[in-house]
Amino acid sequence: MQRPYTIIVSEVTVDGKLTLRKGRSSKEIMQYMDDEANRYLHEIRAKVDGIMVGAETIRTDNPFLTVRYVEGKNPTRIVPTSKANIPLDANILEKHAPTIIVTSNSAPQERVEALSKKVEVIKCGDEEVDLVEMMDTLYKKGIKSLMVEGGSTLNWNLLRLGLVDEVRLIHIPFIVGGEDTPTLVGGEGFYSFDDVIKLKLRAHFTRGSHLITEWEIKFES
Ligand SMILES: NC(=O)c1ccc[n+]([C@@H]2O[C@H](COP(=O)([O-])OP(=O)(O)OC[C@H]3O[C@@H](n4cnc5c(N)ncnc54)[C@H](OP(=O)(O)O)[C@@H]3O)[C@@H](O)[C@H]2O)c1
Secondary structure, eight states: OOOOEEEEEEEEETTOBSSSSTTSOTHHHHTTSOHHHHHHHHHHHHHOSEEEOOHHHHHHHOOOOOOOSSSOOOOEEEEEOTTOOOOTTOGGGSTTSOEEEEEOTTSOHHHHHHHHTTSEEEEOOSSSOOHHHHHHHHHHTTOOEEEEOOOHHHHHHHHHTTOOOEEEEEEESOOOOOTTSOBSSOSSOOSSTTTSOOEEEEEEEEETTEEEEEEEEOOOO
16 A cells, blocks of 8 residues: 655644634634745645645635745645535635545445546545555545545544654634634544553744644554
């Protein structure tokens, strides 16, 4: 199996939250990012072959996932959605950049056909999107480097499967609290310190008024 070099890039509050409440758009928090921090984010977008978010982020935030704060080419936008559940008026279906929807064999045929009229749709997995197969397929399609911009469910599944190489965080100087407010990584979580993902701090610096931290995943040898 081959896969792209994969970097999770996320804006997180000091208490590790991605949004103000469950179900709310991260755009509310991102509006407090200054231009320098936005340039940092968009510099990464301009360098990678692909940019991925989970389908819930498309349904909640309706992002464009394009390069805007710096000069550069737009990466291919990639969204896993097991039942091909992407609104047909989603911004990522517009022609600003190439888009690949990754779905499964369980997706209703009419949704697959409707999306296929607008963008490329590929199938990986039977009931749900098989993320390992997806990464292999993307690599073969020329996506050698990939950034993942959340949300917490996709982050968890990619991390637990060992499909992530780096985590880069733009720290937002807020504490929002809330027990079910999404954090950087959701899912079931690990039960043992043997299983937790170990990281090595590679860099920390400020961009504008924001602390940036860059972490490498330590793979067990
Ligand atoms: N601060 C930030 O940087 C940031 C960035 C992004 C998002 N967010 C926030 O995060 C929240 C959304 O996060 P979320 O955790 O609810 O959802 P998410 O991670 O964005 O999307 C999860 C969805 O992806 C689809 N999917 C298909 N196959 C999958 C697989 N194998 N593993 C994981 N997901 C798969 C599923 O949707 P289907 O049912 O369609 O299959 C699943 O429900 C929003 O509030 C958004 O604003 C914040």
